[in-house]
Amino acid sequence: MTITQTTPQQAIQPTDQPVIGSLVTYHGSLPDLHGRTFLLLPDTNCRFCDPDDDGPRHYTLADPDTSQALKHARPSSFTPTATNWWPSDAIDFNIAGYRYKAAYTTPGGSRWARIVHCHTATGTGYRVWCRFDGDPAPEVRALDARRLV
Numbered sequence: 001m002t003i004t005q006t007t008p009q010q011a012i013q014p015t016d017q018p019v020i021g022s023l024v025t026y027h028g029s030l031p032d033l034h035g036r037t038f039l040l041l042p043d044t045n046c047r048f049c050d051p052d053d054d055g056p057r058h059y060t061l062a063d064p065d066t067s068q069a070l071k072h073a074r075p076s077s078f079t080p081t082a083t084n085w086w087p088s089d090a091i092d093f094n095i096a097g098y099r100y101k102a103a104y105t106t107p108g109g110s111r112w113a114r115i116v117h118c119h120t121a122t123g124t125g126y127r128v129w130c131r132f133d134g135d136p137a138p139e140v141r142a143l144d145a146r147r148l149v
């Protein structure tokens with residue numbers, strides 16, 4: 001499992017945005033890696049990203065078998081290998097502009113923060129520390145109702 005700290009929750013993005021935790025096939029600017037399958041993760045702590053840039057999001061592509069990862073990948077550099085791999089009860093959840101398929105929150109947190117547990121296409125869990133403004137959104141309340149005790 002991975003835990004990642006995020007920036008405040010932003011507006012919900014269009015649903016055609018790739019889902020964090022998907023398996024993707026690479027076809028970007030590194031020909032030696034064309035056709036390789038990676039796990040799609042958010043592009044956090046990237047030295048190339050400008051935090052004030054509102055342009056297209058970048059992603060991290062992680063090799064599911066090693067610790068190697070490609071940072072700062074453009075959406076045009078990969079294609080998801082399958083659609084709708086997540087469980088039918090997964091909740092679409094936006095954290096810092098990235099789209100997740102969330103399962104539940106960890107007990108605790110505050111009115112402004114939660115640890116959200118998400119699904120991945122490889123069947124592993126993924127935890128994201130989420131900070132947001134004000135009262136929890138309906139998606140957060142729905143995830144809170146599923147907390148493990």
Ligand SMILES: [Zn+2]
Binds near residue numbers: 048049058072073
């Ligand atoms: Zn980046």
